[in-house]
Amino acid sequence: MKKNYSLITMVCLAALMFLASCGDKSKFPGYKRTADGLYYKFYHQDKTAQKPQPNDFMKMAMTCYLNDSLYYDFRSVERDIYSQLTGSKFAGDLQEAYAMMHVGDSASFYIKADSIAVRYYNQDPVAVGLKPDDYFRYEMKLVEVKTPEAFQAELVRMRDLQMQAMKAELAAQIENGEVDKEDVKAKEEQAFWDYLKENDITNYTQSGLFFTIADTTAGARVKEGQTARIRYVAHYLDGTTLGSSDELGDTYEVKYGSHSVLRGLEEAVGLLRVGEKGRFVLPYTLAYGDKCYNGIPAYSNLVFDVELFEIVE
Numbered sequence: 046m047k048k049n050y051s052l053i054t055m056v057c058l059a060a061l062m063f064l065a066s067c068g069d070k071s072k073f074p075g076y077k078r079t080a081d082g083l084y085y086k087f088y089h090q091d092k093t094a095q096k097p098q099p100n101d102f103m104k105m106a107m108t109c110y111l112n113d114s115l116y117y118d119f120r121s122v123e124r125d126i127y128s129q130l131t132g133s134k135f136a137g138d139l140q141e142a143y144a145m146m147h148v149g150d151s152a153s154f155y156i157k158a159d160s161i162a163v164r165y166y167n168q169d170p171v172a173v174g175l176k177p178d179d180y181f182r183y184e185m186k187l188v189e190v191k192t193p194e195a196f197q198a199e200l201v202r203m204r205d206l207q208m209q210a211m212k213a214e215l216a217a218q219i220e221n222g223e224v225d226k227e228d229v230k231a232k233e234e235q236a237f238w239d240y241l242k243e244n245d246i247t248n249y250t251q252s253g254l255f256f257t258i259a260d261t262t263a264g265a266r267v268k269e270g271q272t273a274r275i276r277y278v279a280h281y282l283d284g285t286t287l288g289s290s291d292e293l294g295d296t297y298e299v300k301y302g303s304h305s306v307l308r309g310l311e312e313a314v315g316l317l318r319v320g321e322k323g324r325f326v327l328p329y330t331l332a333y334g335d336k337c338y339n340g341i342p343a344y345s346n347l348v349f350d351v352e353l354f355e356i357v358e
Contacts, residue, residue: 073155073180082137084155084180085145095190097151102127102196103143104189111158126321127196129141130244134164139183146187155180201286208285213340220337226344230335233344237328240282240346246326254309255326256316259332264319267356269302273314274355280348282326287347296354307332310349 069336076084097103104127107119119126123351138160142154158179159170170177191199218224241247241255249255267273274296279287290297299314309331317323329335329344337343 053288076153076155078167079141081133081141081209082157083141085142085152086154087150087152091147094149096147097130097143097187097190098192100193101130101186102191102193103146104128104191106186108184108186110184111179113182116181125173127191135160138164142183142185143187143279146185148187149182151186154181154183154185157181165274175222186222205286208281208283210218210341212281212285212342212345216337216340216342219343226250226335229342230344233329233346236282237326240348241326241339244324246324250312250316252308252312252331253328254312254331256279256313256323258317258321258323260320260322262318262320262351264321265356266316266318271301272357273299273301273353273355275299275314276352276354277310278350281350282346287341307346307347310351311353313349314353317351319353319356322350322352 072332073084076086078084104125105119107126108251128139128143130143131140135157138156139154142152142156146152160174161181162168162170162173162175170179176220184196193272215224215229219226219229245335246255246257248257275298276290276296278289281287301311301314304311307327308328309325312331313323313325313327316325325348327347329346329347332345332347333341333343
C-alpha cells in the first residue's frame with residue numbers, strides 16, 4: 046500500500062508540473078520562462094559575442110509595451126540610453142534580462158509591471174494605472190558594452206563637447222555684439238583669481254603666468270632654437286577640454302623662441318626640465334587676448350597641463 050501511495054504521489058506531482066508548464070506557455074506563447082519567472086524570447090542570439098560583466102554599462106535600443114500598446118520608447122530620448130548591470134532588484138527583473146544578452150542580441154522580455162513600478166521607480170502601481178496581473182513587454186537590442194572606466198570617459202567627452210558648443214556660441218555672441226565684452230572681461234578676470242585661490246597656485250612669472258611643477262628633475266631646459274617635444278592637455282578654467290597633443294600625435298613639437306605657439310605655452314615650456322610636468326594657468330593676455338578665435342571666446346583664461354618629454358636640436 047505504501048508503494049502504491051508513493052506512485053500516486055509521483056503521478057500527481059508530474060501532472061501538476063505539466064499543468065504549470067502549460068500555464069507558462071499559454072500565458073505568453075512562444076516565450077520561455079526562467080526559474081525566477083522572467084519570460085523571454087530571442088530573435089537573434091550570438092553567444093560568442095561580448096557579454097556584459099557586473100557594473101558594465103550597456104547601450105540599449107529599447108521599447109516598452111503594456112497590453113500590446115506602446116508604453117514608452119526609450120529611443121525617443123535625444124541621447125544614447127545606457128543601463129548598468131548591477132544586482133537584481135527583484136526575481137525576474139530587468140537585470141536578469143540584461144545579463145542574458147550579448148552585443149548584437151535582440152530579444153523580448155515580459156516582466157511584472159507592478160514590481161517595476163515599485164522597485165525601479167518607487168511608484169504606487171495603482172496610482173499609475175497598473176493592475177496586479179499586468180506585465181511590461183520589453184523589446185531590446187544590446188548595441189554596445191562599456192566598462193565603468195570607458196563609460197566615465199565617454200561622459201567627460203560628451204560634457205566637453207556640450208561645453209565647447211556653449212563656448213563657441215558665446216564667442217559668436219561677443220563677435221555679433223549681443224554680449225557686452227566688458228562684462229565678459231570682468232567675469233573672466235574674477236574667475237582667474239578664484240581658480241588660483243581654489244587650487245592654491247601661487248608661483249608666477251613677471252608676465253603673469255601662474256604655475257606649479259610636480260616631481261622636479263635635474264634634466265635640461267630647452268634653449269632658444271631647440272625643439273621641445275611635449276605632451277599637453279589644454280582646458281578652460283571650468284575643466285572643459287580645449288585640446289591635447291593626443292589629437293596631433295604622440296607628442297607636440299615647439300620650436301622654442303620662434304613664437305609659433307601661444308605666448309603663455311612657450312613660456313611654460315621654458316620653465317620645465319626634461320621629465321617634469323607642470324600646470325600652467327594662462328591669463329587671457331598670454332592666450333588669445335581680447336579677440337574670439339576659432340570658437341574660443343574673447344578673454345578666455347586657459348590651463349595647460351604640460352610634460353616636457355624630450356629636447357632635440
